[in-house]
Amino acid sequence: MDRFADMQMFVKVVEAASISGAADRLDIAKSAVSRRLAELESRLGVQLLQRTTRRLNLTESGRTYYERCVQILADVEETELSVSSAHGALSGKLRIALPLSFGLLHLAPLIHEFSTLHPGIDFDLDFNDRQIDLMQEGFDVAIRIARLADSSLIARRLAVIRHIACASPEYLAQHGTPKTMAELEKHIGLGYSNRTNPGLWTYLTPSKETSNVKVPIKLLANNGDFLCQMAIAGHGILMHPTFYVAKAIERGELVPILTQYRWPELNAYAVYPATRHLSTRVRAFVDFLADKFAGEPQWDRSIKPMLDA
Numbered sequence: 505m506d507r508f509a510d511m512q513m514f515v516k517v518v519e520a521a522s523i524s525g526a527a528d529r530l531d532i533a534k535s536a537v538s539r540r541l542a543e544l545e546s547r548l549g550v551q552l553l554q555r556t557t558r559r560l561n562l563t564e565s566g567r568t569y570y571e572r573c574v575q576i577l578a579d580v581e582e583t584e585l586s587v588s589s590a591h592g593a594l595s596g597k598l599r600i601a602l603p604l605s606f607g608l609l610h611l612a613p614l615i616h617e618f619s620t621l622h623p624g625i626d627f628d629l630d631f632n633d634r635q636i637d638l639m640q641e642g643f644d645v646a647i648r649i650a651r652l653a654d655s656s657l658i659a660r661r662l663a664v665i666r667h668i669a670c671a672s673p674e675y676l677a678q679h680g681t682p683k684t685m686a687e688l689e690k691h692i693g694l695g696y697s698n699r700t701n702p703g704l705w706t707y708l709t710p711s712k713e714t715s716n717v718k719v720p721i722k723l724l725a726n727n728g729d730f731l732c733q734m735a736i737a738g739h740g741i742l743m744h745p746t747f748y749v750a751k752a753i754e755r756g757e758l759v760p761i762l763t764q765y766r767w768p769e770l771n772a773y774a775v776y777p778a779t780r781h782l783s784t785r786v787r788a789f790v791d792f793l794a795d796k797f798a799g800e801p802q803w804d805r806s807i808k809p810m811l812d813a
Contacts, residue, residue: 511576515577517553594622596624598628600647601647602632644783645789647775647793662773665801668746670744673759682761691719691740691741746803
């Protein structure tokens with residue numbers, strides 16, 4: 505009877521929200537997981553999970569047992585890592601979810617640097633803009649650009665994400681440069697389809713009041729890099745995060761417009777489950793990112809005079 509292995513198995517079942525998912529992660533047969541789960545409940549004398557045709561739900565006893573298992577397993581891992589960490593060596597796997605474009609543009613170089621500093625770390629990276637469930641999909645940490653709602657996740661702010669409206673010199677020469685927000689209603693907009701209402705652009709007036717303008721959207725896409733390229737090619741006006749467009753603005757391929765107004769800001773966060781003990785390697789990675797992103801974001805520095813105009 506291996507109680508430690510039973511704890512690991514049970515945690516995997518809960519996080520995968522299914523016996524088959526846990527079996528895949530543990531690389532054992534589904535029947536073996538079912539048998540071990542039944543034996544565990546029999547040994548403890550309580551029902552840990554309520555089984556339905558669609559999913560597994562924790563009972564109150566199951567939730568208590570799960571939280572204690574997570575803590576115990578994390579303590580064991582932390583104890584083992586403390587020996588190597590004392591000598592400056594981190595090891596183990598980091599499973600990280602990252603937004604596609606921000607990840608490739610601004611996180612990939614930092615992951616390379618962190619990997620060089622800590623060669624014992626193995627990375628499993630998911631570059632995707634979808635909203636993932638950290639617990640059910642087994643991620644250690646996710647990087648999110650959002651206005652976070654209350655949740656069971658712990659979030660550490662990394663950087664402010666500003667927006668700017670811009671267009672190519674060719675587009676502005678052909679269609680004119682809008683001087684007021686109302687004039688945007690007569691222009692061509694490029695829209696990010698992952699927004700709830702891509703054509704309704706919210707902004708702050710010079711007097712700090714919130715208002716909206718309805719922009720006719722000619723082209724919708726769910727990829728920010730593509731929209732940036734379409735704006736450079738002269739297809740319309742883009743209101744976009746500065747981390748996408750700063751380089752194009754520096755090169756003169758895009759021109760900021762309506763800089764007397766402000767667009768609502770978001771933040772980039774590192775988030776992780778509150779119920780999961782923060783391992784040494786996750787803590788080191790999050791601390792590393794926070795240090796690298798400290799202060800004014802690098803992509804905003806060169807265009808800061810335009811943002812503050």
